[in-house]
Structures are given as structure tokens and as C-alpha cells.
Amino acid sequence: AVERTLSIIKPxxxxxxxxxxxxxxxEEQGLRIVAQKRIRLTREQAEAxxxxxxxxxxxxxxxxxxxxxxxxxxxxxxxxxxARNREIMGATDPAKAAPGTIRKEFAENIEANSxxxxxxxxxxxxxxxxxxxxxxIVG
Ligand code: CMP
Numbered sequence: 001a002v003e004r005t006l007s008i009i010k011p012x013x014x015x016x017x018x019x020x021x022x023x024x025x026x027e028e029q030g031l032r033i034v035a036q037k038r039i040r041l042t043r044e045q046a047e048a049x050x051x052x053x054x055x056x057x058x059x060x061x062x063x064x065x066x067x068x069x070x071x072x073x074x075x076x077x078x079x080x081x082x083a084r085n086r087e088i089m090g091a092t093d094p095a096k097a098a099p100g101t102i103r104k105e106f107a108e109n110i111e112a113n114s115x116x117x118x119x120x121x122x123x124x125x126x127x128x129x130x131x132x133x134x135x136x137i138v139g
Contacts, residue, residue: 003081004034004137005118006127011069012112014038019072022115025102026076029088035075035137041067049130058111065111073131076117077139082124085117 009022023033041049046066053059076085090101094113097104107113118124128137 002077002079003121003124004075004077004128005081005085005124006116006131007074007076007085007118008116009072009074010112010114010116011065011071012108013106013114014070014072016106018106018114022102022106025088026085029084031076031078031081031084031088032139033074034077034139035132036072037074037131037136038070038072040070043067049127061111075128075132075137082118082121086119089115089117 007026009019013019013022019038026033043063046063047054050059050062050066053062056062078084088102090097090103092103092113093110094103094107095110097107102115103113107115118127
């Protein structure tokens, strides 16, 4: 089915001016960018977005990293968009990511891993609503 998923191009990637090369991978592999904005997350926003990871040992570092520079938040649309985007991104740890994936080609390490993508349709709906109103999403 046609789905939507939430994607974030992270500060390690915006810092290296990789937004266009990452977006090309989404578009070449069947996803359409139907909403997109470049923002600087506040600490409060990053903590709220990643609240599910609050008890994890990497939480503090993750929030510091995600607020260290601009991010590009986007809604990607396409057939099985949640799973397809996870394939395009590759494994969370770039050392384990398959050849040709965004994280294999661009990620610096498991934290500075260039992109975030929703892990389920339920979380996609929640994460899209966190950043976008319906009128900002143009399919
Ligand atoms: P993301 O898909 O955005 O979800 C949680 C993020 O935490 C992850 O990508 C990484 O940026 C970061 N992170 C840092 N350390 C770890 C770790 N050991 N395991 C999983 N995620 C980590």
C-alpha cells in the first residue's frame, strides 16, 4: 500500500552538505518527498521526539548530537514507504549497513548515522504529526 514515513537528515549530514545526495537516493529508489523543511531542533524538541529512548545510555549524547546543527525533516511517500526507507537507509550501525545504503556511504558512526526513519506505520503517523500539519504535506 502507499504509505508515508518520517525522515530526518541529521546534523552530521547537513554539516557535510549531503542533503541533495541523500534526497537523490530516496527519489531514485521510488520515494517521493511530499514535505520538507530545514530546522534547528531545540533540546526540548529532541527530548520529546526521542522520548522512547529516554532510559537508554545513549540518550544524552543523542539529544546533544541532534541539536548540534540543522536537520532536514521530511515526509516520504511511496509503496511500503516505511520498509522501503529502512532499506534505503541501511542498518543503524554503518559498520553493519549494506553496500549502497545511505548509512554505509555517508554515516560517521552509530550515533552520527546521517538519517532517521520511522520504524513502523504507527510511529510514522506519530512522528509526521510531531513536525508537520496536514496542509504542509502535498502528495
Ligand atoms: P535513529 O534511527 O534516529 O534512532 C535512535 C538513534 O540513537 C539512532 O538512530 C542513533 O542516531 C542513536 N544511537 C546512538 N547510539 C546508539 C546505539 N548504541 N544503538 C542505537 N541507536 C543509537
